[in-house]
Amino acid sequence: MRRPEPEPVRAGEESAWDYPRPPRVEPVSQRITIRLGGVLIADTVDAVRVLETSHPPVYYLPADSFLEGALVPTEGSSFCEFKGGAAYFDVHGGSRIVSRAAWTYPQPARGFESLRGRVAVYAGEMDACTVGDEQVTPQPGRFYGGWITSRIRGPFKGEPGSMGW
Structure with missing residues (x-):
């Protein structure tokens, strides 16, 4: 399948098609928040994001930035060719529980130490996730966990017809 045509980028914006493969990790200077069940379950200014070609950034927050009891380890695992083996959490907030909505890399691969x-969450499963003052849009599909802000241009992996990219 042909590589899609990247969307035009204006000053102050980024293209997901300029992100590297293999991916890289970089610090984030903005405040990151996550709400579930009407409760602020995570709040930090110490996040990092993973950037990978054709994907919006995936944000990883320190585990201790989550409200106590918000992350409950659950069964199952997955493997990323770059980051290594992932473990999952059910996410609790207010009266809501979302199964396997967060993940971590207990022993990340070299280069991703x-x-x-740190823990990432599927934005689409939460009430709201913010980067700075902006509520994010989740990356299409549930396989990927990217957060789309107004500064990021696609098209993005996960959209219909993107499996062959």
Whole structure:
């Protein structure tokens, strides 16, 4: 399948098609928040994001930035060719529980050590996730966990017809 045509980028914007493969990790200077069940379950200014070609950034927050009891380890695992083996959490907030909506890399692969002790969540499963003052849009599909802000241009992996990219 042909590589799609990247959307035009204006000043202050980024193209997901300029992100590297293999991906890289970089610090985030904005405040990141996550709400579930009407409760602020995570709040930090110490996040990192993973950037990978054709994907919006995936944000990883320190596990200790989550409200106590918000992350409950659950069964199952997955493997990323770059980051290594992932473990999952059910996410609790207010009266809501979302199964396997967060993940971590307990022993991240070489080059991704900065993900140790950090957790990412599927934005689409939460009430709201913010980067700075902006509520994010979840990356299409549930396989990927990227967060789309107004500064990021696609098209993005996960959209219909993108499996062959």
